[in-house]
Amino acid sequence: xxxxxxxxxxxxxxxxxxxxxxxxxxxxxxxxxxxxxxxxxxxxxxxxxxxxxxxxxxxxxxxxxxxxxxxxxxxxxxxxxxxxxxxxxxxxxxxx
Amino acid sequence: xxxxxxxxxxxxxxxxxxxxxxxxxxxxxxxxxxxxxxxxxxxxxxxxxxxxxxxxxxxxxxxxxxxxxxxxxxxxxxxxxxxxxxxxxxxxxxxxxxxxxxxxxxxxxxxxxxxxxxxxxxxxxxxxxxxxxxxxxxxxxxxxxxxxxxxxxxxxxxxxxxxxxxxxxxxxxxxxxxxxxxxxxxxxxxxxxxxxxxxxxxxxxxxxxxxxxxxxxxxxxxxxxxxxxxxxxxxxxxxxxxxxxxxxxxxxxxxxxxxxx
Numbered sequence: 082x083x084x085x086x087x088x089x090x091x092x093x094x095x096x097x098x099x100x101x102x103x104x105x106x107x108x109x110x111x112x113x114x115x116x117x118x119x120x121x122x123x124x125x126x127x128x129x130x131x132x133x134x135x136x137x138x139x140x141x142x143x144x145x146x147x148x149x150x151x152x153x154x155x156x157x158x159x160x161x162x163x164x165x166x167x168x169x170x171x172x173x174x175x176x177x
Numbered sequence: 178x179x180x181x182x183x184x185x186x187x188x189x190x191x192x193x194x195x196x197x198x199x200x201x202x203x204x205x206x207x208x209x210x211x212x213x214x215x216x217x218x219x220x221x222x223x224x225x226x227x228x229x230x231x232x233x234x235x236x237x238x239x240x241x242x243x244x245x246x247x248x249x250x251x252x253x254x255x256x257x258x259x260x261x262x263x264x265x266x267x268x269x270x271x272x273x274x275x276x277x278x279x280x281x282x283x284x285x286x287x288x289x290x291x292x293x294x295x296x297x298x299x300x301x302x303x304x305x306x307x308x309x310x311x312x313x314x315x316x317x318x319x320x321x322x323x324x325x326x327x328x329x330x331x332x333x334x335x336x337x338x339x340x341x342x343x344x345x346x347x348x349x350x351x352x353x354x355x356x357x358x359x360x361x362x363x364x365x366x367x368x369x370x371x372x373x374x375x376x377x378x379x380x381x382x383x384x385x386x387x388x389x390x391x392x393x394x395x396x397x398x399x400x401x402x403x404x405x406x407x408x409x410x411x412x413x414x415x416x417x418x419x420x421x422x423x424x425x426x427x428x429x430x431x432x433x434x435x436x437x438x
Contacts (some may be wrong), residue, residue: 109218110218111218113329116329119322119325120218120221123218124218
């Protein structure tokens, strides 16, 4: 039997309802894409969690380097004015 | 009570018993994979297949108990009958052996089960058509799972190809039984309650041929012949051993002594 380590890791995204976006729910091991869909179905959609599944080979995901976090995200930290929180909202609008 | 029914006694009861026993026995075979799957994902897949089948067994055996009308429950039928009272096919009671054999058996059975249930969705028996409609969705996945795995193993390595081919070769002798139609069953079919097993063969072969072709596997030669008849309580020696495990708890600790669930 092949070991799980011989198989690729796939990231699983499930869309719970039409109109919503696919959301990352976890990952599965699989030898190919079809098997990844089946494994994802068995792990993540048994309780009516979704109506669509995407699987993506984990190695195809290009992620940001945590060490570069300052360069990428740091500059936003002192620019609170980028959040639309300085407007007075008329009472008539109610809760947004 | 352990009466061996004659084939003509209460035919609908016996037919439904067959549906329930197929699901119960194959469900137990899938349970045997738990903790032994090739990996965690397939361990969970195996338990899902087992649970689907167990759920179908409960519904069919519950209905069989009602049709029998002698006060037995689905649990009584599952846990307190001996091998010669079971009406499942020989195919489903065969040992798991390896993953190749397990997949070959599941492909052969789930294609058969799919067409049988599909026919039952048009049954004039309301209960059967309702349960078949529900179960068909599960079995549509089972046949996909088994077909994909057949193709994957067949197209995989020399080792995987050899193992799944051996599975089909070894199990091929149990095919004729799937399509045996005894008189009592034909009568049920004529009455519109079921589709006779013999009438499922064309669709089954058609689907199986496609899977085997995609998997680069060879369809075993010969049509084989019946080894024994489940309708008369004949089974291979494997069923008794399977039941020992399946029924152990209930037999060792009868309800009167406190085994409740």
